[in-house]
Amino acid sequence: GENVEQHPSTLSVQEGDSAVIKCTYSDSASNYFPWYKQELGKGPQLIIDIRSNVGEKKDQRIAVTLNKTAKHFSLHITETQPEDSAVYFCAANTGANSKLTFGKGITLSVRP
Amino acid sequence: KAGVTQTPRYLIKTRGQQVTLSCSPISGHRSVSWYQQTPGQGLQFLFEYFSETQRNKGNFPGRFSGRQFSNSRSEMNVSTLELGDSALYLCASSPVAGFDQPQHFGDGTRLSIL
Numbered sequence: 192g193e194n195v196e197q198h199p200s201t202l203s204v205q206e207g208d209s210a211v212i213k214c215t216y217s218d219s220a221s222n223y224f225p226w227y228k229q230e231l232g233k234g235p236q237l238i239i240d241i242r243s244n245v246g247e248k249k250d251q252r253i254a255v256t257l258n259k260t261a262k263h264f265s266l267h268i269t270e271t272q273p274e275d276s277a278v279y280f281c282a283a284n285t286g287a288n289s290k291l292t293f294g295k296g297i298t299l300s301v302r303p
Numbered sequence: 304k305a306g307v308t309q310t311p312r313y314l315i316k317t318r319g320q321q322v323t324l325s326c327s328p329i330s331g332h333r334s335v336s337w338y339q340q341t342p343g344q345g346l347q348f349l350f351e352y353f354s355e356t357q358r359n360k361g362n363f364p365g366r367f368s369g370r371q372f373s374n375s376r377s378e379m380n381v382s383t384l385e386l387g388d389s390a391l392y393l394c395a396s397s398p399v400a401g402f403d404q405p406q407h408f409g410d411g412t413r414l415s416i417l
Binding site for chain 1: 307345346
């Protein structure tokens with residue numbers, strides 16, 4: 192299969208707390224896993240990505256971890272700020288790298 | 304460097320009409336892919352173009368088609384519009400073909416079918 196599942200569908204955190212968003216994938220051949228942030232009226236913006244030969248990648252307050260054996264990857268946002276509020280999508284390249292398959296998205300709300 | 308540009312931003316059509324959407328990729332990017340975004344189905348892959356050739360196509364009816372020009376700009380066309388075609392249509396570009404590299408999205412065209 193080529194499914195990418197994302198959970199939870201909504202997440203609310205207090206400003207300054209950490210947020211973790213998890214995704215699972217089914218295509219064993221997937222080797223590229225990007226995360227996108229989408230704000231209202233805008234297209235998805237790439238915030239971080241990870242390849243299958245790496246277990247973790249960090250960029251300031253954002254990190255992504257990958258567990259190839261379990262076929263899941265997670266986005267970690269530390270010290271959340273109100274401007275982190277948006278819809279976040281995980282994705283994976285599937286079908287022998289013929290397309291990008293997205294999770295359904297999660298709405299993150301950061302309470303001031 | 305200018306980002307991915309999609310025109311128009313908004314479109315209103317009626318059932319049975321056809322529509323053409325345009326996408327200008329980031330300068331130097333030769334691959335353009337298209338996606339349909341709806342609240343129920345999320346982001347779904349439509350097709351990818353590279354060097355004026357369609358490389359891959361998603362699970363959409365033949366009413367959805369596209370093309371790419373020699374300057375890498377791409378258009379997608381939807382014929383015989385149905386109510387269910389109401390969606391945000393997004394395009395993304397990347398330097399080369401394939402999806403094991405960052406895809407850069409435009410802000411989309413919002414298509415409403417009356």
